[in-house]
Amino acid sequence: MESLAIVGAGPAGVGAAYALRDADVDVTILEKSRGVCGRAATRRRNDCRYDHGANYVKADDRTDDLLRELGEDGLVDVELPVWTFTSDGAISAGDEERGDAHKWTWETGITQLAKRLLDRTDATVERETRVEAVERVETGGVDGVEGARDEWGWHLADTDGEAHGPFDALVLTPPAPQTAALLAATHWQSEHLPALREAVGSVSYRPTLSAILHYPFELDRPWYGLVNVDKDHDVGWLSREECKRGHVPDGETLLVVQLGAEWSDEHYDDPEGAVVDAAAAKAATLLDDDRLADPDWTDLQRWRYAQPNEGADADVLRRGEVDGLYFAGDWVVGEGRVHRALWNGYEVGERIGEGR
Ligand SMILES: Cc1cc2nc3c(=O)[nH]c(=O)nc-3n(C[C@H](O)[C@H](O)[C@H](O)COP(=O)(O)OP(=O)(O)OC[C@H]3O[C@@H](n4cnc5c(N)ncnc54)[C@H](O)[C@@H]3O)c2cc1C
CATH class of the missing domain: 3.90.660.10 (Polyamine Oxidase; Chain A, domain 2)
Structure with missing residues (x-):
């Protein structure tokens, strides 16, 4: 079984998990908040419920x-x-x-979107877990041996000092400035990292x-x-x-x-x-x-x-996929809409699931 970490349980992250609901992939979602659905958020107070992010x-x-x-x-x-x-x-x-x-x-409330999608998956959701550093490290493979790529994994560290991983693949879905901060704290021997940092960092x-x-x-x-x-x-x-x-x-x-x-x-x-x-x-x-x-x-x-305000360069964003690093979210499509983020995540999930 392959393992996948998704950072963020907003529409994009949940969309990716949903696309993999029937695939042989072990999905873990790490979410910094207590709730799911990201900026599509609902609060309860004084017998009222209100969607105070996406309407x-x-x-x-x-x-x-x-x-x-x-x-x-x-x-x-x-x-x-x-x-x-x-x-x-x-x-x-x-x-x-x-x-x-x-x-x-x-x-x-609108958070039902993520709750209902997640109910149809086996994904594990780790709430109140804010990822702050990412590393791609060798997990025991032998260099030069066929299939050695499989011996590499993504390790994540959260702000409580907990380590997560290794995972075969990683999807980052926080808003671009927060994803840029994660990329700044990423250790990964790849020629693509500088261009990715620039592409993500350019989205305001x-x-x-x-x-x-x-x-x-x-x-x-x-x-x-x-x-x-x-x-x-x-x-x-x-x-x-x-x-x-x-x-x-x-x-x-x-x-x-x-x-x-x-x-x-x-x-x-x-x-x-x-x-x-x-x-x-x-x-x-x-x-x-x-x-x-x-x-x-x-x-x-x-x-x-x-x-x-804009989207990121889609071609650059896909360069990390060779090593199992994916991006999804409204900033990837360049439009702040729940359904656009959801389907963008879904398509990323489909790419990860291809052949599995
Ligand atoms: C006020 C407002 C009104 C809006 N109105 C509408 C509307 O009416 N209709 C509509 O379609 N869209 C609307 N939108 C836009 C819509 O909410 C977003 O486009 C959509 O939620 C984007 O989904 P996403 O998954 O890309 O990102 P998000 O919803 O932001 O999800 C990202 C998730 O990542 C988590 N995260 C971030 N950093 C970390 C970290 N380091 N570690 C772990 N987790 C992390 C966040 O907590 C969040 O849950 C509105 C947004 C706002 C703010």
Whole structure:
């Protein structure tokens, strides 16, 4: 049996494990957080559940099919549309394409995606395990002997000083800046390492501050979410979590306000109170409702690496595969979307599984 380590249990890492569910490969996922599904994250508080990273899985046909295959029970398609707004605060109905596409999440939150996929695999998930160093070392083979490549393995070290491995292959899925940090702490006698470090290091991400604002009253609007289309408003996205079945008790409102990249960057380290107060004031102005300036409870998530600004050179990224080093994630495809990361991981898993 071959062994594989996947760093990160986000959509890409889980997609890779899922692709190998029937292959003769022993899969271990090392995940720094307590939960799975990465930036597609859900939190529970005061009888509410909210997806405070990715809002929903925007689907294409094969994603629709996969999600349904994983079970219709608890699967939620957010029915109200996404409308748009511009920097002057003018709100208008969204285009047909946005309004018609499925917007998937689950009653218990978007993390169900990873949970359901992992349930169909034998992968071991080591949670609260942050990998900080990688090494490719000889594990006992004899140089020059045919098949000697099999005698080399990837060893990983985590921040608690634990060693993991050796593994025959390794998939790195953290956002590019975090993968770049791992490559900086990688010992591997390979001519490809400098080019890989450069390719991964060239991908930048933009931050997002996600403010969660709760109100003990209903808000009657014809839309689920609003997206800023000219990217020139302090608010990038605003949505109503109560439009997702099972997330918010009747008669209450839970707004997710994602501040735009520029505002988030400028205020990234501001105190939580200042950020949520500003988000509430901006929501009140945008929706022309003074009551929204005064939520009865709030939460804040700071996403340092929310969305990639570009992708990495795909040809360079594949050079490590000869030694069993693979990369997957939204930054590999150059688009911050759950389904793109998932299928990118899936394709990497298929390549690893070829012939096994
Ligand atoms: C605020 C926000 C809103 C978004 N909205 C949407 C949306 O509505 N629809 C949509 O499709 N997409 C959305 N996205 C983007 C989407 O969440 C990402 O594109 C997707 O999660 C990328 O998946 P991934 O597996 O590549 O990376 P991630 O989801 O980031 O997963 C990587 C995993 O690696 C782990 N990790 C990192 N470093 C280490 C380490 N050293 N050791 C171990 N584990 C490590 C992380 O904890 C994480 O679990 C949004 C993102 C944000 C932040």
